[in-house]
Amino acid sequence: MLTPGTTPLRESTAPAPQLSIVTSVYRSEQFIPRFIDEMVAAIGEAGIERYELVFVNDGSPDESLQHLIHARGANASIKIVDLSRNFGHHKAVMAGLAHARGHLLFIIDCDLEVRPGVLPHFLETLRGTGADVVYGIQARRKGAWVERVGGAVFWRLFNRLSDTKVPANVLSERLMTRRYVDxxxxxxxxxxxxxxxxxxxxxxxxxxxxxxxxxENASTYSLRKRFALLMEAVTSFSTVPLKMVLAGGLGITLCAGVAGIALVIRKLLHPEAVLTGFTSLMLVIIGMSGIIITVLGVIGLYISRIYTQTQNRPLFIVREFHD
Known part of the structure; x- marks a missing residue:
């Protein structure tokens, strides 16, 4: 299978690993040594002999790549997918999955918010249930009040506007079978x-x-990025905003029609009546202009998605693959 990027996967005659660990790297230099140590220990505890650690350098501006290259000298199971620039967390994960060869694949963030020691529990659950995916959820969302409320609002809005339902407290960490990843x-x-x-x-x-x-340090997900992700999510998995715009437009048209008929009837019944109200008229014009601009904006979001899809550009570009 070819990657969704620009570089074909390199064929290998070596047996496929039992497990591939996939993680993206962005401003993560302080976490990398501890993450590798804890991940290798968790893999050993799980009884996995053949494994690979697939790190995707998502255009990290710090010394993360140099740390990974140095670590690879001591552990040949480390693979590095070095992207040409920052493409974003989700596309970086897709790059890692496309380059991973394991029968099972485990996605985990390397910032140690979730410790690698959870791996044996994920493996035990997968084997015990026969599922294709075991994913992590939080019993209670962590972080400050703004982060907790923001996360809850994000998923509530997405689930209300989309036919695809996602657990509200879902985490990035998940163990998957090869057929699911394919x-x-x-x-x-x-x-x-x-x-x-x-x-x-x-x-x-x-x-x-x-x-x-x-x-330990500030999250790289700013409020702006979270809002952009919400727009990406909703417009990628839901047509509800378009239906809401249509319903709103029909509602306004109906109200305007009823008001127009009422004014005509009033004029017919009371010819001497003078229709005045410059302020009211201007408010209506301004309000309708705002609605029109909003409608065009919503339609524009969907058109931009069509434009991106039809461009058929790769999700990511790999500058170098350290295999």
């Missing part, structure tokens, strides 16, 4: 929102409760 990679979406894509793909998916701690 199906995920075959979707061909250029507007990538992994949360929706992973549940839209189907298969049997089982949740496990995972403890998530607070990141």
């Amino acid at each position: 199906a995920l990679l075959s979707l061909g979406d250029r507007n990538v929102f992994l949360g929706g894509m992973m549940y839209w793909s189907g298969f049997r998916q089982v949740a496990v409760v995972v403890e998530k701690t607070q990141r």
Whole structure:
């Protein structure tokens, strides 16, 4: 299978690993040594002999890549997918999945908010249930009040506006079978929102409760990025905003028609009546202008998604693959 990027996967005569760990790297230099140590220990505890650690350098501006290259000298199981620039977390994960060769694949963030020691529990659950996916959820969303409320609002809005339902406290961490990952990679979406894509793909998916701690330094997900992700998610998996715009337009048209008929009847019954109200008229004009601009904006979002999809550009470009 070819990657959704520009570089074909390199064929290998070596046996496929039992497990591939996939993680994206962005401003993560302080976490990399501890993450590798804890991940290798968790893999050993799980009894996995053949494994690979697939790190995707998502255009990280710090020394993360140099740390990874140095670590690879001591552990040949480390693979590095070095992207040509920052493409975003979701596309970086897709790059890692496309380059991973394992029979099972485990996505985990390397910032240690979720400790690698959860791996054995994920493996045990997968084997015990026969599921294709075991994903982590939080019993209670962590972080400050703004982060907790913002996350809850994000998923509530997405689930209300989309036919694809996603658990409200879902985490990035998930263990997947090869057939599920192959199906995920075959979707061909250029507007990538992994949360929706992973549940839209189907298969049997089982949740496990995972403890998530607070990141040591500030999160790289700003409020602006969260809002942009919400727009990406909703417009990629829902046509409800378009239906709401249509319903709103029909409602306004109906109200305007009723008001127009009422004014005509009034004029016929009372010819001497003078229709005045410059202020009211201007408010109506301004209000209608705002509605028209909003409608055009919503339509524009969907047109931009069509434009991106038809461009057929790769999701990511790999500058170098350290295999």
